[in-house]
Every structure is written in C-alpha cells, then in structure tokens.
Amino acid sequence: MKSYDSIIIGGGVIGSTIAHCLAEQGLHVAILEKNEIASGASHAAAGLLGVQAEWDEYDPLYDMARKSRALFPKVAEKIREKTGIDIGYEAKGIYRIAHTEEEWQRIKEIRTWQIAAGEEAVLLSSEEVRKVEPNVSSEIVGAVYYPTDGHVLAPALTKGQALAAAASSAEIFEYTTVLQIVVKDEKVTGVQTTEGFFPCKQVCITTGAWSTPFLKQFNKNYGTYPVKGEVISLKSNRPLLKAPLFLKRFYIAPKRYGKYVIGATMEPHSFQEQVKASSVADILQRAFSILPALQDATWDRTWAGLRPESNEGRPYMEAHPTIQGLFVSTGHYRNGILLSPFVGEYMANKMVGNYVY
Structure with missing residues (x-):
C-alpha cells in the first residue's frame, strides 16, 4: 500500500x-x-x-x-x-429580524457591541425593511442588516x-x-x-x-454528538427575497433557481435523519409568518443534517x-x-x- x-x-x-x-x-x-x-x-x-x-x-x-x-x-x-x-458565493448581506419588541431590543444591543468591534450593522425600522424587501411581513418590528455577511452552496x-x-x-x-x-x-x-x-x-x-x-x-x-436539524426547500417562480432573513436560529435563505431554504429544527443527540411531519408544519408556519408570499411557492424537498457539537x-x-x-x-x-x-x-x-x- x-x-x-x-x-x-x-x-x-x-x-x-x-x-x-x-x-x-x-x-x-x-x-x-x-x-x-x-x-x-x-x-x-x-x-x-x-x-x-x-x-x-x-x-x-x-x-x-x-x-x-x-x-x-x-x-x-x-x-x-x-x-x-461555482460555490454560489453571494455577499448580499443578511437581515436579522425581530418579531417582538423584546427581540427588537435584543438585536439592537447586539448591534452595539458589533459596531464597537468594527463591524457594519444597519438599523432598519419595519417600514425600511419592507422598502428593500417588500414581501416581508408587516408584523416585523424591525431588523439589523449586516452587509458583509453572505452565503454559499x-x-x-x-x-x-x-x-x-x-x-x-x-x-x-x-x-x-x-x-x-x-x-x-x-x-x-x-x-x-x-x-x-x-x-x-x-x-x-x-x-x-x-x-x-x-x-x-x-x-x-x-x-462529539449530533444536533439534528430539519430543513425545507420551496420553489418560487418570482423573486421573494434579495438576501437571507435570520430570526433566533431560524432562517429563510434565497438560493439559485428560485429556491428558498428554510430551517432549521434542533434535536440534540439524535442520529435519526428522517424528517418529522410535525417539524415540516412548524417550519412552514414560522416561514409564512415572516414571508407570507411563500404560501404561493411550490414544494421542492426536505432533509435533515447532523450538526457536530462537542x-x-x-x-x-x-x-x-x-x-x-x-x-x-x-x-x-x-x-x-x-x-x-x-x-x-x-x-x-x-x-x-x-x-x-
């Protein structure tokens, strides 16, 4: 050998x-x-x-x-x-959004120390968010936009x-x-x-x-041990988002070819990679409350991954x-x-x- x-x-x-x-x-x-x-x-x-x-x-x-x-x-x-x-690298930023006043105060506090650390972080009201991302729910209290964040495939x-x-x-x-x-x-x-x-x-x-x-x-x-995460992908024939939305460990990420990746659940110590129907329902409910236009999207697929925690x-x-x-x-x-x-x-x-x- x-x-x-x-x-x-x-x-x-x-x-x-x-x-x-x-x-x-x-x-x-x-x-x-x-x-x-x-x-x-x-x-x-x-x-x-x-x-x-x-x-x-x-x-x-x-x-x-x-x-x-x-x-x-x-x-x-x-x-x-x-x-x-092509690894699909896009540096269009990420919006961290707030659904409640409590979340809004929290992300503003996070923004303060990140700016002190030398990062860009743009504070946006609900109206300002929907000027750039008009499909986002009007129930969103506000967001912080991080222009140097991004995503890949x-x-x-x-x-x-x-x-x-x-x-x-x-x-x-x-x-x-x-x-x-x-x-x-x-x-x-x-x-x-x-x-x-x-x-x-x-x-x-x-x-x-x-x-x-x-x-x-x-x-x-x-x-190490697994933390199972279940994910959904939907397809839309019209663009719904320019950049990913992030909310307390939950995300909606626009990908190529009209796909939107949404997730994810967290289940520690599970090596089981099947996706539960209840998880799909919960993920879709959260996604629709943030981006109502996703209700008109079509089904693509679902899967689970095992994050390696130490x-x-x-x-x-x-x-x-x-x-x-x-x-x-x-x-x-x-x-x-x-x-x-x-x-x-x-x-x-x-x-x-x-x-x-």
Whole structure:
C-alpha cells in the first residue's frame, strides 16, 4: 500500500479544506470518507456565512469567524479556477429580524457591541425593511442588516475543496471506513480501514458527529454528538427575497433557481435523519409568518443534517500532546461551513509545522 504524508479522516467541508491546504503546501495527502464526499452535515447545511447574524455575544470564535468570512472571495475564485465549480458565493448581506419588541431590543444591543468591534450593522425600522424587501411581513418590528455577511452552496463548497485538493495531487477514497488509527512508540504509523492499511505519518480526525471513538485517543472526556436539524426547500417562480432573513436560529435563505431554504429544527443527540411531519408544519408556519408570499411557492424537498457539537462546547482543533502526528479538527457545530477557510489554513499550517521528514 502506498504511503502518505497526511491522511484526513472524513470528507466533509473541514476535512476537504484541510486536505486542499496541505496538498497546496506539497504534502502527499489522502482523504478517507466512509460514504461520499459532502454526504453528511456539509451536504445538509444552508451555507449561511452569518458572522454577525449568528453571534449574540462576543467569544473567541467570533474573531475566527470574521477572518474566515473574509477569505471566501479568494476561496470561491480558487475553486472555480482549479475545478470549474461555482460555490454560489453571494455577499448580499443578511437581515436579522425581530418579531417582538423584546427581540427588537435584543438585536439592537447586539448591534452595539458589533459596531464597537468594527463591524457594519444597519438599523432598519419595519417600514425600511419592507422598502428593500417588500414581501416581508408587516408584523416585523424591525431588523439589523449586516452587509458583509453572505452565503454559499454548502455541497458545492465541500466538493469544490475536495476536487481542488485532488487537482493538487491529493487522493480521495470514498466508501472507505477507518477502523483504527495505528500508533507505535507514540507515533502515528497509519490507519486500518475496510479497504486495508494506509501507512502515513500524520492523521487528522475530521469526522463530525461521529468523532467520539477516535477522540478517546486524545482525551477520555473528548467527544462529539449530533444536533439534528430539519430543513425545507420551496420553489418560487418570482423573486421573494434579495438576501437571507435570520430570526433566533431560524432562517429563510434565497438560493439559485428560485429556491428558498428554510430551517432549521434542533434535536440534540439524535442520529435519526428522517424528517418529522410535525417539524415540516412548524417550519412552514414560522416561514409564512415572516414571508407570507411563500404560501404561493411550490414544494421542492426536505432533509435533515447532523450538526457536530462537542462535549466542551467548542471545536477541537489541536495536535495530540504526546502522540506525534495525531491531530483533530471537529465539533464546529453550526459553523463548519463559515469557519472552514480559516480552519483549513490553521490546521494545515499546524500539521506542516509538526511534520517530521
């Protein structure tokens, strides 16, 4: 079996981006994915780049998210040049809307600290919102518009990163389940898989909600768990929105070809990917109350994704303290798509810096 410098376990957006960044730095890389590239949470994600729309209060991830958002124009251009894939990057902003006076006061408070942090945040009354987005309900109290937020097509981004890695000589192995990370004398020597043994000097765990068995080699308390999110897509023959609407973990995102992605529910510790009829009813009810014109849209489809939350409430992005060549980057929860450009560069630089030739 051929030997690799670095093996990435998991072909989601985080793993594919790390692989791309490593391959561009000259390392011989393999991505091992138990299903298909972009078949998990990265396929299900709505692709919102909601740095300001998502963050209610400052934390260290906020700065990382800002830096990552700024990388997307370069990422979109590079993927298009190397693979021909259009990741659907749009920087038309996001509206965080308020349905009640309490929400209105809250988003104004959030706007204050974000402006202090150097971000743009435009306060809009209900009437001002409907001047730019006339289909939004008149019951909306107001909104804050974040002009530098945006969105992408998450599956296209993930597949684009993987194929861009392949264009830089990385190899992709789908339907290859990793059974064990093999360590000898405190050094990674390879991985045992359903397709045989893959020798390597480095391994990075990027297996999302399924990471816990591998993380036990890091720390007995480390682990990830799924937070199921159900999503709906509708189609409209006329444009209803220019930019996504965001309301307390709920969103309506206009996509290409007249599609509107709406969601999502939150169900911790569920690996069940079926969509409940009651969830569909709840999502549609909320969507119609925000954007009544959606009642005339037609059905497209529905699906569920499993967001990877960590036991620590923060992503794991580190090298093993004693095992040479063992790395992890998982548990990015709702923000894997958004954080992926920064995380890819960060982890690749960490791995290259620790590479033993």
